[in-house]
Amino acid sequence: MEFYIQLVISGLVLGSIYALVALGFAIIFKSTSVVNFAQGELLMFGAYYCFSMVVQYKIPWFWAFLLTLVFSIVLALLVERLVLRPMIGEPVISIIMVTIGLSSVLRSIVTAVWGTQIQVYEPPLFPETAVNLMGIPTSQVYLWSFGLAAVLLGLFGLFFKFSKAGVAMRATAFSNQVALSMGIPVKNIFALAWCIAAVVSAIGGVLIGSINGINIQLGHFGLKVFPAVILGGLDSILGAAVGGIIVGVLENLSDGVLKSAFGLQGIKEVAPFVFLVLILMVKPYGLFGKKEIERV
């Protein structure tokens, strides 16, 4: 039993990080209708930049974290202005391809600057001693990650509901043209969407980096976010959060169960994608997604 509870706990942590990255993905998709295949690379960039600040320049964690966020914003603005803005109005496939190209450019920059070895944060972000959670020893990193992710998701929920910029973003997502005619600066909204996505991804990157260490494989996180956003509904921000957590837990549980029952290895890598196909066949617009109803 304890084994399964531990699986669920680590699944929840993983899921909350998925949720953060999925949030970034959904924000970009919702307001700019760009499918961002470079989300995982944004995460990786944040994780590595923070590593540089903390380990190589010995900056205290708090400032390093803030600098990472600032850096992510700068990166997002550059990417949006130089790569995505010229693509406005191009077909979906070109936009997908441009973000794929972007991801390989970002990855090669990371390899060039930081190499391909696994790195760890030293000193660690959170104390390493385990705490007792209902009789089950849980490392503090897990608790902090889950808590931080939950707080961020809540904050962004409030942001979209109440702040002026958040409302403007939802209006842009609803229709670019209507938003423009209402005097909303749509280009700035696009840039803002990218900034938010980069910031939440960078935070996710730092969290996952302090759990598993940072390496070039972090980029795959961006692809594993697809099951989460599809389960939640591609254009729903709440859905991204819920979907991320569900997929994280399901992934961990199926991995643990299948490994102990049938001795299958490496299920973790593929389980989310099996869910993905199942969801697409059963409930294609996800839990909270907007159904497109067309009649002929």
Place this chain on the structure above:
Amino acid sequence: MSVAHCGDFRQSYKDDMKVLETRFVRVSVGAFLVLLYVFPLFMSNYATSTMTTIGIAVIGALGINIVTGFTGQISLGQGAFMGVGAFACSYFMRILHMPFWIAMPAAGLTTAAVGMVFGLPSARLKGLYLAIATLAAQFILQYLFIHMEAVTGGSNGIPSPPPEIGSFAFDGDRSKYYLTITIAVLAVLFTTNLVRSRDGRAFIAVRDHYLSAEIMGIHLFKYRLLSFAVSAFYAGVAGSLWGMYTGYISAEHFTIAESINYLAMIIIGGLGSVLGSIFGAIFMTLLPQALTVGTGALAQTFPKIGFLIMSFKDGVFGLIVILFLIFEPDGLAHRWRQIKAYWKLFPFSY
């Protein structure tokens, strides 16, 4: 823009349906074909072998262009489908002792069946959702390649026996080249005619406006599934040839990177264009080789930043894709048409 030749009056339906319209085009295409077949007699083994990979890439690119360029369903699983073809062909030859000439089409059909399974969501979905379904296909198939050890040899890979006619085995660079290029030419011919047929026009209608297509009596699901199947068939054939070319198949080759490579080929070459698939396949096969030579030379000149340059190889690939999409969104095939139109009208381009 298409410019007809002066004096090219099409007086019958037969004239109108010609693939090669004028004598000049017929002669030059014929000359090109002859050149393709005598080429290895004068070239090094390295060039011949590069041409073989281009031929395989052309077949794969034609396949993905049918599903993505003509039918408008983005596919991110072409690499994995090629893997299915390669492993299936090898399995049929080694275990079921089929000759290559039966095993290759059988592998194509197997891949088509697999492709149709992952095309099933297209009953209810379109566009982006399908792209993500094919992404899932890529990862699921990659997992199976490594874990279905009986068929695929796991992470070690598995040998792929060479095709044979009587006692002649296709195991030299030249014989592999001839086999590949013949199948590639057949594939180009078949695709050119497919997209002019009833089914091909249905594909294009589904891409251009699926609602209108449905109103005009085109069964959307049927044609989407069909395009997935045809595309996967091409991938299966290309995969079988890849197995023949390398002689040893390993799961490492059929990753998401390979799928992206194929998608990049048709975007750079030109979506929905047979010629574009060929241009794209040539470009994307030669680009990594040029980059390897270029970065190798640079790394030798500046040994200190050699590591830096090598790691930028991947980035340059991405950069070229981005630049193409921003500055040449219609692909090489479009540029080719423009160059042709320019010379046709030269010097009075108005």
